[in-house]
Amino acid sequence: MTQFNELNLSPKVLQAVEEAGYTIPTPIQAGAIPPALEGKDVLGIAQTGTGKTASFTLPMITKLARGRARARMPRSLVLCPTRELAAQVAENFDTYSKNVKLTKALLIGGVSFKEQDLLIDKGVDVLIATPGRLLDHFERGKLLLTGIEVMVVDEADRMLDMGFIPDIERIFSLTPFTRQTLFFSATMAPEIERITNTFLQAPVRIEVARQATASETIDQHVVMFKGSRRDRADSEKRRTLRKIIEEEGEKLTNAIVFCNRKVDVDVVAKSLKKYGVDAAPIHGDLDQSTRTRTLEGFRQGELKILVASDVAARGLDVPSVSHVINFDVPSHAEDYVHRIGRTGRAGREGKAITICAPKDEKNLEDVEKLLQKEIARLDDPGKPKKSAETKSDAEAAPQKTEETAAEPSKTVEKPAQTPKTAEKPATSAKPEKGSGGRSRSRGGSKDRGKSDKDDNKVVGMGDHLPSFIAMSFEERRAS
DNA sequence: AAAAAAC
Structure with a gap:
């Protein structure tokens, strides 16, 4: 099995990864990190919980460890759909860049410009942002995106849902075409496919398909x-x-x-x-x-x-x-x-x-x-x-029992006609055996649990990737 | 129809 130390990450990054307790990369990490380090564009089709975040932060830190940022010209950019996600990505950078001298700024709405401006002025290696606030900074003339070497779009399908695609396209167009692009989406809607065709160059495509549903x-x-x-x-x-x-x-x-x-x-x-x-x-x-x-x-x-x-x-x-x-x-x-x-x-x-x-x-x-x-x-x-x-x-x-039954809303009465659930006064919280009749997950889950634990920081959904997401394109088209 | 994201 591939280990992190076989992925050509810099020793300092590797050390941080090991200190965080991980030795085995998840499939998306094993697939995306090598091409990302080679400077290739990457199209990752993966859900949260697959270790997606580290699959771009680790190669980015490795690459950015050399060189320094100039004032107002960040060297890399990560775009996230929500503020919370952006904050999460920032934490991930903190975890893995602790042995590397790297400056970063989190540009999200809802907080004052002042601190963000200060950081940008000093020069940042990594900019993590939501589209709105990023463009806001840009329009105020505080920010130049012409120095971007690596750009990441995270959760692109959600960006699409939220109507961010025009913003994303605009931001793409503000960055140099020589940039490297790492693009992640859980699904590939036609609109997403169009964007990737337009802005990615010969991307290496990594698709994480899992069995569990x-x-x-x-x-x-x-x-x-x-x-x-x-x-x-x-x-x-x-x-x-x-x-x-x-x-x-x-x-x-x-x-x-x-x-x-x-x-x-x-x-x-x-x-x-x-x-x-x-x-x-x-x-x-x-x-x-x-x-x-x-x-x-x-x-x-x-x-x-x-x-x-x-x-x-x-x-x-x-x-x-x-x-x-x-x-x-x-x-x-x-x-x-x-x-x-x-x-x-x-x-x-x-x-x-x-x-x-x-x-x-x-x-x-x-x-x-x-x-x-x-x-x-x-x-x-x-x-x-x-x-x-x-x-x-x-x-x-x-x-x-609708219109006719004007029932007293405050009165607590015993529940009737509940075959599976024992009758109880409303206050008692009696456990009830799950009666949905769903069989539990198959074998494998123990194994998964282990590797999820290994990758605690970035793992989200774990075992139960929904089947329609886990399907390959061919399967999806077929169904 | 709503949520998210910019002030």
């Missing part, structure tokens, strides 16, 4: 939710969420609750807190210091539940969480895969529960189409059950 390592469930009345649906949905959290009990050690909209992130987080659940919101409207602090608290295990918009769905290197709960079904089916990919990492157990309101059913269909399987239905634990009479009624026609 999301659907096999994550225990997935969906709760079909229906509010009793329009004006109560919102609060009832939050109650359903609380009940889900209660029912998971101690198995839920930490979780991310995803909402589709920022307002809901705020409302849900506030609601959970009100009911004594340790939760905090994160989304793009919160100021950067709050975002950073919240995320850090969550990483440190000081915060139990992170209520998040899709800012946290992809790429973020949060620790493996025990649960992902979708307060809403994401409207892009692929986001579902990214969201649930925050759990069950490195071969550990993971559980994903999605709340599906009637208006989300179309989205749920799309998700199931993408997964090519049905997600196990769970009864709504938040639905107050009435008398035994209604109970059998509900069993016969669970769907039918």
Whole structure:
């Protein structure tokens, strides 16, 4: 098996890698580092969690160790779609460049220009940036990109989703065409293919395809939710969420609750807190210091539940969480895969529960189409059950209890008609055996777990790379 | 329809 010391990395970089505890590169690292060191363009098709970040930081540090940056003329540039990702990449540089004299600047929004300007003026070897802030600096005349030797585009497909492609194209055009380009994307949409054809020169293409799939390592469930009345649906949905959290009990050690909209992130987080659940919101409207602090608290295990918009769905290197709960079904089916990919990492157990309101059913269909399987239905634990009479009624026609059933929202009643779940008072958090009927992952996972551990800093999704992402182009076209 | 990202 290839080892890091066979990849021609500089001794100082190698030392930092070894000190971080790694000896065996991941496939994307083994594939991308040698051509990157030779100065070739690289097209990496890989998901977060494959060791992607180190596959460009390590060769970059090796190459940049020689030479020095001039004022306002950075020698390399890494573009990331979100501020958090950019910060993560910066940390990765710190880890591996500790034995090398290398200056770097993190150019992201939400923080003052002042410090960033100061760094740029002094000259930086590595610029890590989100597109908006980078262009902002450029337009203020503070920055010249004509000295860029290496440019990295990270998470290009997400850049596409976020409408950054024009910015990326502009930035490409501001850098010298002699630059080396390292380009990473989880998928290859036609638009991404076009960009790579335009801006990459004879790239070495590294595609990471893995066997394991999301659907096999994550225990997935969906709760079909229906509010009793329009004006109560919102609060009832939050109650359903609380009940889900209660029912998971101690198995839920930490979780991310995803909402589709920022307002809901705020409302849900506030609601959970009100009911004594340790939760905090994160989304793009919160100021950067709050975002950073919240995320850090969550990483440190000081915060139990992170209520998040899709800012946290992809790429973020949060620790493996025990649960992902979708307060809403994401409207892009692929986001579902990214969201649930925050759990069950490195071969550990993971559980994903999605709340599906009637208006989300179309989205749920799309998700199931993408997964090519049905997600196990769970009864709504938040639905107050009435008398035994209604109970059998509900069993016969669970769907039918809408307008007519104006149910007292505060009353706690015993849950009925839940075959798998033991009956319990609402306050008890009794563990329930996962009943989704999904078989666990196959062999291999132990092995993976080990190498994921080896590569803790950069590994994200671990074992359960979703099958559609793991497929090669040919397979994808075929299906 | 929303989120992310620039002030």
